[in-house]
Amino acid sequence: MNITVVGTGYVGLVSGVCYAELGNRVVCVDKDAHKIMQLERGEIPIYEPGLKELADANVRRGRLSYTSDLHEAMRLSELVIIAVGTPPLPSGEADMRYIESVAAEIGEALGHYQLIVIKSTVPVGTNEAVRGLIAARTRQPFEMASVPEFLREGSAVQDTLHPDRIVIGADSSRAAHTLQELHRPLTDQLIVTDIRSAEMIKYASNAFLATKISFINEIANICEKVGADVTEVAGGMGLDRRIGAAFLRAGIGYGGSCFPKDTKALIQIAGNVAYDFKLLKSVVEVNHMQRFGVIDKLLRALGHLQGRRVAIWGLAFKPETDDVRDAPAIEIIERLLELGATPVVHDPIAMPNFRRIAADPRIVWCEQPLDAVRGADALCLLTEWSQYLRQDLREVERAMARPILIDGRNAYSAEQLAGAHFAYYPVGRPAMNNEDIA
Numbered sequence: 001m002n003i004t005v006v007g008t009g010y011v012g013l014v015s016g017v018c019y020a021e022l023g024n025r026v027v028c029v030d031k032d033a034h035k036i037m038q039l040e041r042g043e044i045p046i047y048e049p050g051l052k053e054l055a056d057a058n059v060r061r062g063r064l065s066y067t068s069d070l071h072e073a074m075r076l077s078e079l080v081i082i083a084v085g086t087p088p089l090p091s092g093e094a095d096m097r098y099i100e101s102v103a104a105e106i107g108e109a110l111g112h113y114q115l116i117v118i119k120s121t122v123p124v125g126t127n128e129a130v131r132g133l134i135a136a137r138t139r140q141p142f143e144m145a146s147v148p149e150f151l152r153e154g155s156a157v158q159d160t161l162h163p164d165r166i167v168i169g170a171d172s173s174r175a176a177h178t179l180q181e182l183h184r185p186l187t188d189q190l191i192v193t194d195i196r197s198a199e200m201i202k203y204a205s206n207a208f209l210a211t212k213i214s215f216i217n218e219i220a221n222i223c224e225k226v227g228a229d230v231t232e233v234a235g236g237m238g239l240d241r242r243i244g245a246a247f248l249r250a251g252i253g254y255g256g257s258c259f260p261k262d263t264k265a266l267i268q269i270a271g272n273v274a275y276d277f278k279l280l281k282s283v284v285e286v287n288h289m290q291r292f293g294v295i296d297k298l299l300r301a302l303g304h305l306q307g308r309r310v311a312i313w314g315l316a317f318k319p320e321t322d323d324v325r326d327a328p329a330i331e332i333i334e335r336l337l338e339l340g341a342t343p344v345v346h347d348p349i350a351m352p353n354f355r356r357i358a359a360d361p362r363i364v365w366c367e368q369p370l371d372a373v374r375g376a377d378a379l380c381l382l383t384e385w386s387q388y389l390r391q392d393l394r395e396v397e398r399a400m401a402r403p404i405l406i407d408g409r410n411a412y413s414a415e416q417l418a419g420a421h422f423a424y425y426p427v428g429r430p431a432m433n434n435e436d437i438a
């Protein structure tokens with residue numbers, strides 16, 4: 001198929017590259033001409049394992065190209081995929097500005113029948129609104145469909161090429177058939193629904209995963225008080241197939257560009273139809289509070305934080321990404337600064353992005369993990385990058401002024417800790433605690 005993908009952010013670029021990999025001819029469009037130039041030079045503007053290799057290979061095969069000219073891209077295409085951003089407005093509602101302007105442009109460019117698919121995460125009813133915007137600008141026949149995206153940052157290529165399911169929201173058998181054929185090489189789990197349900201499946205899925213995380217984080221907080229171990233509890237729960245083992249890792253809460261945005265947007269969507277989504281409001285609040293558990297543990301271990309040097313390992317909202325949007329590290333570091341501590345930070349790749357949003361001159365930036373811990377009064381692990389798990393903890397202990405380790409991700413095993421003498425504070429598990437250490 002000839003496919004136009006509009007928007008070269010995470011979703012657009014990864015989908016475009018993967019549709020090309022399936023043998024389609026894909027043109028990725030972005031109005032940011034600078035980004036298009038970068039892509040044409042073979043530079044991938046996001047960090048995503050495997051993406052560059054796949055993009056390069058498909059450009060070489062002549063199946064993938066980039067342009068900032070939507071009209072030109074649409075001249076030959078049969079399918080247009082909208083994958084532009086829907087960032088949150090201050091109210092939590094999704095900002096539909098980019099979707100609306102793309103819809104208007106598509107309406108003007110439409111020269112023959114095309115199927116228009118929305119992949120961006122959009123409030124229920126958006127497909128119909130976009131249909132109206134396009135119809136107002138063209139006499140050509142076209143159809144709308146919704147194919148929400150479920151890829152995760154850091155494993156986006158893998159998730160796209162091996163999805164658990166593909167959800168197709170369509171209101172004609174022609175549109176449903178086209179999209180089934182396009183996605184059939186990826187999975188047998190192709191679900192066809194009406195368009196509104198497809199839009200809702202995306203929000204409901206993210207909200208449910210966020211709920212699992214906040215749930216296990218609250219269980220972890222209780223485990224700390226009753227002396228249980230949340231990793232054992234989650235393991236025991238996860239064996240029940242009705243519950244499932246995934247997304248039951250307790251820690252400092254979720255971040256990133258999806259869960260925080262989509263949970264708040266769904267609360268708004270419900271609010272707009274006079275429904276008070278109480279459960280999801282609690283999920284958001286629990287998630288916000290969870291990150292400050294790191295600060296509580298530091299205070300317990302050190303008494304006060306004034307003048308303390310606190311090493312931070314990991315700034316990205318999760319490993320294998322340089323994305324720091326809504327990363328718990330942001331507010332943890334702000335709070336450390338408020339309490340008079342000096343954060344000494346390291347992340348393998350997210351430091352440039354973090355510096356852009358948190359440029360406080362009191363933060364010390366380090367190129368190596370060991371540089372960050374030298375002379376530190378405590379070490380907080382905020383992102384479980386594998387490079388931190390490989391560190392020799394005895395060497396880390398020797399480099400620190402006080403051997404205090406706050407493990408915000410329950411990343412270290414007893415074996416890794418053996419031999420080092422840390423006061424060790426995990427999440428929802430018994431602390432190996434030496435209160436005299438401060």
Ligand code: UGA
Pocket residue numbers: 121149150151152153154206209213246247248249250251252253254255256257258259262317318
């Ligand atoms: C999430 C969903 O997992 C994807 O299915 C969805 O397509 C995507 O949002 C989206 O809407 O675009 P992503 O935000 O990339 O993907 O990352 P996840 O791997 O889901 O992690 C989200 C956050 O939850 C991270 O901060 C992670 O550390 C945290 N998390 C995850 C936990 O704290 N505990 C867990 O058990 C799992």
